Amino acid sequence: MKKIIYILAIIGLAFGACDKIEEPFLEEITTIGGDNNIQLQIGFLENLTGVYNLNVLITESELISAQKNDLASIGPVPDWLDYEHNHILRSSLTGSWGIELIENPTTDTTITMDIPFNIEDEWVVENLSVIVFISKAETREIIQVEEQNTTNSLKENLTKVILEEFTGHICVNCPEATILAHDLKESFGEQLILLSIHAGDLAVVGDAPFDTDYTTEAGNAIYNYYAPVGVPTGMVSRSDYQGSTVLFKDSWEPAINASLEMAPSATIEITVELAK
Numbered sequence: 001m002k003k004i005i006y007i008l009a010i011i012g013l014a015f016g017a018c019d020k021i022e023e024p025f026l027e028e029i030t031t032i033g034g035d036n037n038i039q040l041q042i043g044f045l046e047n048l049t050g051v052y053n054l055n056v057l058i059t060e061s062e063l064i065s066a067q068k069n070d071l072a073s074i075g076p077v078p079d080w081l082d083y084e085h086n087h088i089l090r091s092s093l094t095g096s097w098g099i100e101l102i103e104n105p106t107t108d109t110t111i112t113m114d115i116p117f118n119i120e121d122e123w124v125v126e127n128l129s130v131i132v133f134i135s136k137a138e139t140r141e142i143i144q145v146e147e148q149n150t151t152n153s154l155k156e157n158l159t160k161v162i163l164e165e166f167t168g169h170i171c172v173n174c175p176e177a178t179i180l181a182h183d184l185k186e187s188f189g190e191q192l193i194l195l196s197i198h199a200g201d202l203a204v205v206g207d208a209p210f211d212t213d214y215t216t217e218a219g220n221a222i223y224n225y226y227a228p229v230g231v232p233t234g235m236v237s238r239s240d241y242q243g244s245t246v247l248f249k250d251s252w253e254p255a256i257n258a259s260l261e262m263a264p265s266a267t268i269e270i271t272v273e274l275a276k
Contacts, residue, residue: 034118035275038093038130038148041112043267044105051137052105053098056115057218059195061086062127066209070172074179078172081209085169086182087194089219090128093117096221098135105266125274131195133162134266135238140225142237146268147193161259162193163252165234166223168202169210177232177249184253191260199223202231 038056067083069075075083093115102111119125133145145162165181167174178196185192198214200223205213226235228246235245241255 034116036117036119037273038115038117038132039112039271039273040115040132041110041269042101042134043110044107044265045263045267046265047104047106048143048265049104051103052101052143053135053137054094054101055098055131055133055135056093057089057131057195058091058093058117058123059087059129059131060090060123060127061088061129062124063088063212063214065212066169067175068170068172068210069175071176074175079209080175083169083175085196085214086178087129087165087196088214089195089197089216090120090123091117091216092218096218097137097140100137101134119274130270130272131162131193132268132270134268140238142239144264144266144268145193145237146270148270148272158191159260159262159264160191160193161237161256162195163234163236163256164195164197164222164238166197166199166228166231166246168198168200168204168231169212169214170204170206171202171231174202174232177234180249180252181234184256187253188256188260192256197222200228200231 040054040056042054063085064082065085067080067085069077069080069083071077102109119128129147129149131145131147133142135142142162145160163181163184165177167178181194185194197219198216199219203215205211205215226246233246233248234252235247236252236255237259238245239255239259241247241251241258244251247255
């Protein structure tokens with residue numbers, strides 16, 4: 001028997017009468033395998049040119065382990081031993097940069113697919129989320145994003161952006177930036193999705209208590225490609241803001257506001273089935 005969790009996340013206009021596209025997209029991901037399943041229905045709200053990729057990530061929150069901290073006003077220094085790590089990238093089901101979804105989509109295009117996946121033994125199911133986004137293959141800019149956790153809730157039809165935060169557990173300034181990210185989440189609500197990527201020299205595994213490894217192959221690839229000058233830094237839907245894609249924390253809020261002014265180009269509907 002399966003526990004079925006539904007979420008409807010249609011941004012902007014509702015689906016009209018559309019064609020259904022199932023192949024060859026299913027063939028590209030059937031090797032993932034697993035007892036659980038993510039069903040996606042994707043639609044486009046305008047005619048677009050170029051190739052677009054599908055990215056499906058698994059994140060986990062409420063992970064308690066040590067974190068370096070340099071600001072006593074927000075927590076213990078220099079070692080915050082019971083720090084709560086949230087929105088941690090655990091796995092990308094579609095590789096570092098996604099799989100090819102479609103070329104030159106039009107407003108009468110919908111795509112339906114199933115992505116089977118496994119849940120690792122050390123993951124806590126109740127703390128997992130699925131993040132799905134569509135990115136332009138050439139620029140890797142994200143045109144639409146949605147998140148599904150393991151609660152059964154209906155989300156509003158809103159334009160959404162994703163803040164990818166580069167961080168590390170021996171980064172002394174990262175807790176302050178992470179608090180800012182969560183404050184922004186409180187302000188923007190469902191319009192903002194958070195993703196925490198542990199990568200780089202300040203995310204390396206060391207002696208106890210900093211012996212927990214939160215790095216991933218996909219996270220390392222993303223970090224190396226964008227090559228931030230340091231952490232904490234972040235990207236807002238991988239879009240350019242004032243000449244830069246990777247931003248320091250003071251630029252996160254205005255970049256989010258700028259991205260939310262843009263009309264969405266696609267819709268994403270997610271259904272997750274977890275095997276008991």
